[in-house]
Amino acid sequence: MRTDAFLAVMHELVAFVRVAESGSFSVAARQQGVTPSAISRQVARLEKAMGISLLQRTTRQLRLTEAGLAVLEHGRAMIAAAQSTLRVAEGHVGAPKGLVRVSAPKAFARHLLQPVLLDFLRCYPEVDVHLLVADRPVDPLREGIDLVIRLTDDPPQGMVARALLPVQQLVLASPAYLASHPPLRSPEDLMGHSCLAIGEQACDSRWRFTRGQDSVDVTVAGRYTVNHSEMRLEAIEAGLGIGCVPDFVAHAALAEGRVVRLLPEWTFDTNYQGMASLLFASSRHAAPKVRVLIDHLVARLQPVHPGP
Template sequence: MRTDYVLEVMHELVAFVRVAEAGSFSAAARQHGQTPSAVSRQVARLEKFMGVALLQRSTRQLRLTEAGLEVLERGREMVAAAQATVRVAEGHVGEPRGRVRISAPKAVARQLLHQPLLDFLQRYPEVDLHLMVVDRPVDALREGVDLVVRLTDDPPPGMVARALMPVRQCVLASPAYLAGRAPVHTPADLIAHSCIALGEQERDNRWRFVQGDEVVEVAVGGRYTVNHSEMRLAAVEAGLGVGCVPDFVAREALAAGRVVRLLPDWVFDNAYQGTAYLLFPASRHTPPKVRALIDHLLAALGPAAQPG
C-alpha cells in the first residue's frame, strides 16, 4: 500500500471515525445528512484500501476490530488536526457567520434561552442557530453540537464549563388552594396535602429537604403527577395542590402573586437542580460564531446578569 495514496481515502477515513463514534451507520448518516448505504460503502472502500477489516458487523451492533481500534485512534487525531486547521482560518474572519448548534433541556430552552437566542439572531444576521431541545445528556463531540446547556453540579471532564446561573426547586401552592387548609410550616406538614410530583422515578414522591445539618424526607401523595415543569406550575395555579417547580419557571407567577412559596427556609433537594452550565469542547481556536454566542449568553444569563 503506497502511503502517498492516503489523501485519496481521507473522506472514507472521516466516515469511519463518524461511524465508530456514533455506534452505527444509520446514526452517523443522520448526523451528517447522508444515507446509511453511502456511509457503509465509504467504510468498505477504506477497508479495501487498507486490506484489513475495521468493523465486525452484526444485526444488532458494530464492534471495532483490533485494527479498527488503532485506526480510530489515529483517525481521530487526523480529523482533529483538520478541524483545527479550519478553525485557524475561521479565526481570521471579521464577522461571525455560519451555523451554530446548541442543545438545552426543555424548560431551560423555553424559559431562559429562547429570548436571548432571538436577540442573538437579530444582532448577528450572518449566523444561523440550530437549537436541540432535549432532556437527555448530549455528547457535544459525538453529536456535532457546538454548545450544550446542562444542569449539573459536576461538569464533564474535557469540556470548558461556564456557569450561567444556579437552579433551585421551589415548593409552591396557590392562595386559593391554601385557603382553609392546614398551614405548611415544616416538611412533615406536606403529608396532609395533595402534592404534584414528577413521577419519572419511584423516589420522585419522596421529597427531601435540608436546613443546615438537618435532613428531612417526606413521602408525599396527590392526584396529579406530571414530568413537565410548566404543566406542574399550571396545575399549582389551578389549585390542584402543592408542586415543585424550578425557580426560573416560577419566577413570573411568584411575582404576580398567583402562587406563593412554601418552606422558604428549607432547601428542596433533588436531582433536578444544580447550576446551569454552558459547556463546549476545549480548543485554542473557537470559531467567532461560537465565541459570539458564548459571550452573548453569558451577558444575558451569567452571574453578572442575575438580580441582587
C-alpha cells in the first residue's frame, strides 16, 4: 500500500483498534460516537485498502486473524505515537509546560542564576528546568540548549541576545595584605605586588586599566594562578595577593569587609567582563515555557552594586 493511500484510512485504523481492543462493534461505536454500522464500514474499508482480512466475524464473537493481530500491534504503536506528538505540541501552545534547557557559566549560575531559577520553578509548577553549568563555549543549536547565558554583545548567527546585566571585574585585596605591603595609588604600582592572574590565556598576566582617555598596561606576576573566581577570592581573602573577581562574586566579601576594592576610579579592561546576555534561537513561535523563562530572567536578574 502506498503511504498516501494508507494515510487516507487512518480513521479506519483507529476504528479497527477500538473494535479489536473491546471485542465489539457496539462498544467501539460508543467510544467513537458513531453507529455500529459506521464502525463496521470503516473496518471493511481498512481491510479493502490493505487487501487482507483482519477480523473473523461470527454471530457470537469477533476473532482477530493473524494479520489482524499484527495490524493491532502496529496500530496501537501509531496511535500512541500520535498522542505523544500532540503532547509535545502542548508545550508550544497554551499554558507554559514542559522542559527548558539552560546553560550558564559556573560562577554566574551559582551566585545569580540559581536563586532566580528556584523562584521561577515555584511560579511555574508545570515547567521543568535542566541547568547545564559550564564555563566552556556551548553551542545551543548543536547541543539542544534552549537558553544560553554568555558574556557577549555579538550573538552567533541564528541567535537572538537579550541583555541581562553588566558584569564588571574588580581588583581586590584583603585588609591584612594591604597593611603589610606598599600602598597602591596607580595601576603601575601593581608591578611591586603579588598578583593572582586567571591564567587561561597568555595575556591574562597583562592587565589594562582605563580612565577617560587614559590607558595603562601592566604586566603582573604572583605565586598563584587560578581560573576559578571563587577560589581566587578565597586566596585574596587569605592575603596571598591582589586579584580580580567578578562583582557578583565579590559582593558579600566587600560588604563584610573581608576584601577592599582597589583603584575604583580606574576601569579594569578585560575580556572576562561585559554584558551578560541571554541567547536563544531566533523564532517568531517560541514555546510558552521558553518565553516565560526569558521574561522571568530579564525581569529578575539585576545589576550588582559592588560598593567602594
